[in-house]
Amino acid sequence: MSEINQRIRVHIGDITKLAVDAIVNAANTSLLGGGGVDGAIHWAAGPELLAECRTLNGCKVGEAKLTKGYRLPARYIIHTVGPVWQGGGKGEAHLLASCYRRSLELAVAKDCRTVAFPAISTGVYRYPKDQATQIAVGTVSAFVGQNAVPETVIFCCFDQQTAELYQQALLRLAGA
Numbered sequence: 001m002s003e004i005n006q007r008i009r010v011h012i013g014d015i016t017k018l019a020v021d022a023i024v025n026a027a028n029t030s031l032l033g034g035g036g037v038d039g040a041i042h043w044a045a046g047p048e049l050l051a052e053c054r055t056l057n058g059c060k061v062g063e064a065k066l067t068k069g070y071r072l073p074a075r076y077i078i079h080t081v082g083p084v085w086q087g088g089g090k091g092e093a094h095l096l097a098s099c100y101r102r103s104l105e106l107a108v109a110k111d112c113r114t115v116a117f118p119a120i121s122t123g124v125y126r127y128p129k130d131q132a133t134q135i136a137v138g139t140v141s142a143f144v145g146q147n148a149v150p151e152t153v154i155f156c157c158f159d160q161q162t163a164e165l166y167q168q169a170l171l172r173l174a175g176a
Contacts, residue, residue: 008144011157011163013156021107022076022114023116082127085126088131118157119158130165140155
């Protein structure tokens with residue numbers, strides 16, 4: 001396995017429980033909470049997160065913004081807004097890759113050595129998991145190949161099926 005792949009891990013569990021420098025939130029454009037991962041992060045972080053998010057004036061699709069982690073074990077939350085799947089012809093792949101790059105850029109700016117990502121856009125935004133996984137792994141691998149920080153990136157998966165998609169994508173990338 002390459003040095004790059006040694007810096008990327010797959011974990012099954014609750015992203016709000018990870019003791020990392022930053023977790024990434026699959027947010028909506030308002031940044032004021034929602035369902036899925038977004039709702040879980042807002043609930044676990046506490047009302048201070050919502051108060052800070054209200055000062056950020058939302059976030060565009062493909063972009064990212066950073067807040068404190070508040071009651072989470074993570075120091076920071078990086079909020080990124082993934083694209084809603086519309087069949088693949090509306091720039092969704094470019095926007096999803098941008099979510100990962102922009103999040104990692106914010107992590108570097110705050111010297112975050114460990115960052116955890118959920119499967120952005122694969123829930124209510126209906127991005128096909130196999131395609132989203134390839135974009136996530138490819139984008140993150142390229143970034144860590146060019147940057148010393150973050151030292152470790154974790155793809156935190158809600159279930160075994162999603163984790164297996166990430167493991168397979170990493171193996172393909174390594175040429176196994």
